[in-house]
Amino acid sequence: MLIRDGRVVDVDGDRVADVRIGRDGKIAEVGPSLVPLDGEDVVDAAGQLVVPGGVDAHTHLHLPLGAVSASDDFPTGTAAAAIGGTTTLIEYVTAHRGERPLDALATWERQAEGAAIDYGFHMTFTEAVGEGAVADCVERGVTSFKLYMAYPETLMVDDDVIVDVLRAAAKHGGLVTVHAENGGAIEALRREALAAGHTGVINHARTRPAVLEAEAVTHLATLVERTESRAYVVHLSSAPALAAIRQAHDRGIHLLAETCPQYLHLDVGRLAGDDGEQFVCTPPLRDPWHAEELWHGLASGWIHTVATDHCPFTTEDREQGLRGRPEGWADFTEIPGGLPGIETRMTLVWEGVRAGKITAADWVRLCAEAPAQTFGLWPAKGSLRVGADADVVVWDPERRQSLDAEALHMNTDHSPYAGMVATGWPSLVLSRGRPVARAGVFVGEPAWGRFVARTPSSSG
Ligand code: MN
Numbered sequence: 001m002l003i004r005d006g007r008v009v010d011v012d013g014d015r016v017a018d019v020r021i022g023r024d025g026k027i028a029e030v031g032p033s034l035v036p037l038d039g040e041d042v043v044d045a046a047g048q049l050v051v052p053g054g055v056d057a058h059t060h061l062h063l064p065l066g067a068v069s070a071s072d073d074f075p076t077g078t079a080a081a082a083i084g085g086t087t088t089l090i091e092y093v094t095a096h097r098g099e100r101p102l103d104a105l106a107t108w109e110r111q112a113e114g115a116a117i118d119y120g121f122h123m124t125f126t127e128a129v130g131e132g133a134v135a136d137c138v139e140r141g142v143t144s145f146k147l148y149m150a151y152p153e154t155l156m157v158d159d160d161v162i163v164d165v166l167r168a169a170a171k172h173g174g175l176v177t178v179h180a181e182n183g184g185a186i187e188a189l190r191r192e193a194l195a196a197g198h199t200g201v202i203n204h205a206r207t208r209p210a211v212l213e214a215e216a217v218t219h220l221a222t223l224v225e226r227t228e229s230r231a232y233v234v235h236l237s238s239a240p241a242l243a244a245i246r247q248a249h250d251r252g253i254h255l256l257a258e259t260c261p262q263y264l265h266l267d268v269g270r271l272a273g274d275d276g277e278q279f280v281c282t283p284p285l286r287d288p289w290h291a292e293e294l295w296h297g298l299a300s301g302w303i304h305t306v307a308t309d310h311c312p313f314t315t316e317d318r319e320q321g322l323r324g325r326p327e328g329w330a331d332f333t334e335i336p337g338g339l340p341g342i343e344t345r346m347t348l349v350w351e352g353v354r355a356g357k358i359t360a361a362d363w364v365r366l367c368a369e370a371p372a373q374t375f376g377l378w379p380a381k382g383s384l385r386v387g388a389d390a391d392v393v394v395w396d397p398e399r400r401q402s403l404d405a406e407a408l409h410m411n412t413d414h415s416p417y418a419g420m421v422a423t424g425w426p427s428l429v430l431s432r433g434r435p436v437a438r439a440g441v442f443v444g445e446p447a448w449g450r451f452v453a454r455t456p457s458s459s460g
Contacts, residue, residue: 001433002036003394006045009364010052010384019050021390025432030384045394048427051364052382053087053117053391054346055371058234058258058307060338061091062111067324068317068336072411075114075446077310077342080409082436082444084343085426087117087391088372088381088452092146094124096154101125101133105142115449116442117431118391120375122146122177126154128161134168141453143376144175146234149216150183150282162223170229173456175374177232177258180216180241181208181283190333199331201276205268205284207332210238213283217244221253230254232374235309237263237283239293246302256304256374257297261348262339264291264306266416277318278414280335281309295357298366305371308345311338312412340410344403344417346393350424376454390433399425401440409442 001021008017008030020040022028036042061077063070072080081089091112095104101123112119123137124146134145147162148155157165162178169176189207193199198206217233221244224231236242236257248255262281267288270279279285297303313336321329322336329335341348349367352358358366372382380389401407403417429437436444 001041001043002034003043003045003050003392004034006048006050006394008050008384009360011369012385014361019384019392021392021430021433025390025434027384027386027388027390029386043394043428049360049395049397050384051393051395052368052384053393053429053431054085054367055377055382056081056086056089056307056310056342056345057305057371057375058260058309059089059091059342060309060311062108063311065336066322067320068313068322070311070338071314071317072310072312072342073114074112075116076411078116078119078449079442079444080343082117082429082431083409083426083440083442085346085393085395085429086342087393087429087431087436088119088377089117089342090120090122090144090375092124093121095126097127101129102136105137105140109451112451114446116436116444116446117449118452119449120377120452120454125157125161125165127157128164131168131171134165134174135172138172138174138456141451143173143454143456144177145169146177146179148179148183149220150179150181150186152183152187156183159223162220163227166223166227166229166231170227175230175232175457177234178220179235180213180220180233182212182216185212194331194333201280201332201335202271204280204332204335205271208282208284210240210286210290213238214240214244217241218247221248221251221255224255225251225253230256232256232258234258235260235263235283236294236303237290238286239290242293242297242302249302257302258305258307259294259298259303260307260309261341261345262416264294264352265348267291270416275414277329277335278315279339279416280337281339282337295352298352299358299362305374306345306349306366307371308341309338310340310342312340312410313338315413339416340412343408343410344422347422347424351422354423376457377452381452390430392430393426394428395424396427397424399423399427399439401425
C-alpha cells in the first residue's frame with residue numbers, strides 16, 4: 001500500500017510525504033513523491049494527517065468489580081479502539097491478594113484471545129512479592145507493574161512493598177506505575193461522610209480531594225529518589241498533583257505522569273447532575289480550572305502521556321452498584337468507578353490541537369510516541385520509521401462525529417461526552433498493514449491482535 005500526499009507527523013518531523021507499507025506489514029519507505037508499484041493500493045491522504053497508530057497504555061477490558069464487571073471485553077473494546085485510531089493497548093492485570101501473579105496473567109491471556117489490535121499487559125501487585133515475581137513477568141515481556149497507594153481493603157500496598165518493587169523493577173529493567181492517592185486519609189474521610197449521612201454521589205469527589213493526590217505524588221517521589229529508581233503516575237487529575245510532579249522533576253527525580261481525556265474535558269459539576277453516578281471515576285473529576293493546568297502540563301512536557309483508564313459500565317450495573325442491589329446502590333461508596341474512553345481518546349486530545357493548546361506533534365507524542373517509548377514498545381510501535389510495524393492512522397481533521405453513546409462502539413449505553421460533536425477522526429486505520437477501521441466502521445477481525453512482549457529498559 002502507498003499512502004500519498006499526507007501530512008506525516010511523527011518523531012522525525014511534520015512534513016508532506018508518502019508512506020509505503022510492505023507486504024510484511026511494516027513501514028517500507030517514507031519520502032516525497034514515491035512512485036506506485038504495480039498492483040499497489042494507493043490511498044490519497046491529501047489534506048489529512050498520517051501518524052503512528054495510537055498507543056493506549058491504560059485499559060481495563062477485563063475487570064470484575066464486586067457484583068458487576070467492566071462492560072467491554074477484548075473483542076468489543078479493541079474494535080472501538082481501532083475505530084478511534086488506537087492500534088496498541090496495554091491492559092492492567094491484577095494479581096489479587098493470595099493469587100499467584102502468573103495465574104492472574106494466564107487469566108488475562110485467555111481473555112485477550114479475541115483482541116483485534118496488538119496488546120501488552122502491566123502486572124498489578126496487591127501485596128508483598130519476591131523479586132522473582134518481578135523477574136518472571138519481565139521474562140514474559142510484561143515489563144511494567146502497578147501499585148496502589150489507595151483502596152486499603154483490596155489493593156493498597158504499604159511503603160515497604162513500594163520500595164521493594166521499585167528496587168526489583170529497576171534491577172530487572174521494569175517500570176512501576178502507581179495510583180497515587182493517600183488511601184488511608186481517604187478512607188477516614190469516607191467513613192466520616194457516611195457517619196454524617198452524606199451518601200450522595202458528590203461525596204465521591206469530596207472525600208478524594210486533590211491535595212491527597214498531590215501528597216501521594218510527593219510521597220512517591222521521595223521513595224523513588226531514595227531507591228534511585230523511576231516511576232510513572234497513572235491518571236494524574238489535578239493541578240496540585242501536577243505541581244508535585246514538577247517539584248520532583250526539579251529535584252532530578254525520574255517520575256513520569258499520565259493524564260486522561262476525562263480530566264481534560266469534564267469537571268466535577270457532572271457529579272451533581274441527574275446522571276451523576278455515570279461520572280464516578282477515580283481520581284474524581286475536579287473543578288474546571290484544573291483542566292487548564294493539565295493542558296499546560298501536556299504542552300510543556302510535565303505530563304508525559306495521555307491514556308484512558310477505559311473502564312465502562314452499563315447504566316444497569318452502575319445503578320445496581322458494587323453490591324448488586326436491584327433497588328440501587330445505597331451510598332456513594334457502592335458506585336462502580338470508571339469511564340469509557342478507548343474510542344474517543346485520540347479525538348479528545350486532538351481537540352487541544354484545534355484549540356491551539358498543543359501542537360499536532362505534541363498530540364502524536366502524547367498519544368503514541370511517548371507511551372511506546374516509555375513502555376518498551378519502541379520503535380516497532382509509535383513511529384513511522386522504516387521497519388516499524390505499519391500501525392498507521394490516516395487522520396481526517398475535518399471529519400465530524402457525535403460522541404453520543406449510540407454513535408460510538410464501546411459496549412455501554414452511556415457516553416460521558418453525550419451532546420458533543422468531535423471534529424477530527426481517522427479515515428483509515430492499519431494494524432501491521434491490515435485495515436482495521438475505515439471512517440468509523442470496524443473492518444478488522446477478532447484475534448488479529450497479538451500479544452507484544454515488551455523489552456526491559458536499561459535505565460534504572
Ligand atoms: Mn485504571
